Amino acid sequence: MDQLCQGLLELAGGRVELRFGTLVRHLAVTPTGPWQLLDDGQQLLDEADWLVLSGTLLAHPRSQQLLGWEEPPLQPVARSLGDPQLTEAMASIAALGYEPRCVLLLLIDASRADHWRKLPFRLLEFQPAARQRWGLERLALQPLEDGRCAVVVHSTDAFASRHLSVYGAGSAIARLQPTQPSGEREQAVIAELTAALQQVLKHWISPCDLGDGPSKLMRWGAAFAQPPGLPAELMLCPQSRIGFCGDGLEGPGFGRVEGALLSGERLANRLVSTLRAH
Ligand SMILES: Cc1cc2nc3c(=O)[nH]c(=O)nc-3n(C[C@H](O)[C@H](O)[C@H](O)COP(=O)(O)OP(=O)(O)OC[C@H]3O[C@@H](n4cnc5c(N)ncnc54)[C@H](O)[C@@H]3O)c2cc1C
Structure with a gap:
């Protein structure tokens, strides 16, 4: 965009x-x-x-x-x-008013990206029942030219609202804070979102397909403005x-x-x- x-x-x-x-x-x-x-x-x-x-x-x-x-x-x-x-x-x-979102960003190494790249969708929107079950709202895949695959997982409003005080170490807001955010809490949110993603994709993606590439958390406190x-x-x-x-x-x-x-x-x-x- x-x-x-x-x-x-x-x-x-x-x-x-x-x-x-x-x-x-x-x-x-x-x-x-x-x-x-x-x-x-x-x-x-x-x-x-x-x-x-x-x-x-x-x-x-x-x-x-x-x-x-x-x-x-x-x-x-x-x-x-x-x-x-x-x-x-x-x-x-x-x-x-604003709704928050947590976003998990994964970069899958080329050697493990095959299953991801073969998934029959690039964007998955979760229905209300699925949102409630997994705390996820949207999953976007972006195959990269060099063979790697970027995976972007959006949480629901309810999930992000539960973790409002946790923001990613690399986010713009973290750079403006006098003290660095707690890495432990960030890792816990990353683990929770990753586990939900694994559950959703368990028939197509094995835990080893996730690899150990970099995973990042972005927390948008004001992701979506609310009317009026x-x-x-x-x-x-x-x-x-x-x-x-x-x-x-x-x-x-x-x-x-x-x-x-x-x-x-x-x-x-x-x-x-x-x-x-x-
Ligand atoms: C996780 C997420 C997913 C989204 N998905 C979609 C989607 O799929 N489709 C869709 O249509 N929309 C989506 N949106 C919403 C979309 O990103 C926003 O509606 C859009 O970016 C708003 O554009 P804007 O120019 O109003 O504000 P912004 O994009 O926020 O631009 C404002 C700019 O001003 C800068 N700025 C603000 N304050 C200051 C300051 N004090 N000093 C210097 N610079 C400043 C900011 O850094 C920023 O660059 C999503 C948003 C989020 C957070």
């Missing part, structure tokens, strides 16, 4: 300047001055006339629980701006020069890639008309 974004950025060519890899920790703005993006140490990363947020991390209270921040970074800025539309948008974002989303009329707050898009916006494809893409397109159209009108 990230190739979709790469493709869009390539279409924009030299008209956009790309910067990746630094968490925006603080925001600052005055009614007439530019938006300022600051890092963890309050160092200025960039300035902009308009700000578009495609994720809700800077605006949603989950950042308090997740990262121990005192309040979502956009909150004090919204208070100081006193824009009623932005205040309403912030309240609507705060009311957004941010209403479309709050997506652009012209007085504060801020816009919101992403999978948390109400509309077709809500909570998914489709919704994220469509909301981005809708916001872009509104932003362009607003800028033209000025």
Whole structure:
């Protein structure tokens, strides 16, 4: 899916300047001055006339629980701006619920990948009874060109909710924590998901087909936004020069890639008309 974004950025060519890899920790703005993006140490990363947020991390209270921040970074800025539309948008974002998911990632060595590659499906969606029985929701196989096979196992919401405090050592969130997560608890969740996978596939895949390749756990605390989303009329707050898009916006494809893409397109159209009108 990230190739979709790469493709869009390539279409924009030299008209956009790309910067990746630094968490925006603080925001600052005055009614007439530019938006300022600051890092963890309050160092200025960039300035902009308009700000578009495609994720809700800077605006949603989950950042308090997740990262121990005192309040979502956009909150004090919204208070100081006193824009009623932005205040309403912030309240609507705060009311957004999210479902978590745990994801087990296995990389099967080429010497053991044969049985995996011969399975008659690439994506297995679990029915409600199967979800309840195994705690799994989806299994995706991705044969790689070099003969290996990637296996991606998604847990159910209920499974992930039971393990909310366990996140993978390699996940983005782990890198932001002052202390490293407990490897023991992570291994226990990996073992539980692996055992469920073995049970599901026992007629086709033997334990030895799993091999001893790397297995990783990704824990997404905010995997799927839950309705109702941010209403479309709050997506652009012209007085504060801020816009919101992403999978948390109400509309077709809500909570998914489709919704994220469509909301981005809708916001872009509104932003362009607003800028033209000025
Ligand atoms: C496990 C899992 C499985 C999924 N499966 C599917 C599926 O099969 N089909 C489907 O349609 N959807 C699926 N989704 C949902 C889909 O991934 C999302 O709906 C989509 O990625 C949302 O796009 P977005 O641009 O709104 O947000 P994101 O993809 O979250 O993009 C936001 C970006 O902003 C960056 N960012 C956020 N805050 C900051 C900050 N403070 N500083 C710097 N950068 C920041 C993030 O790093 C990220 O790159 C799945 C999601 C998960 C977690």
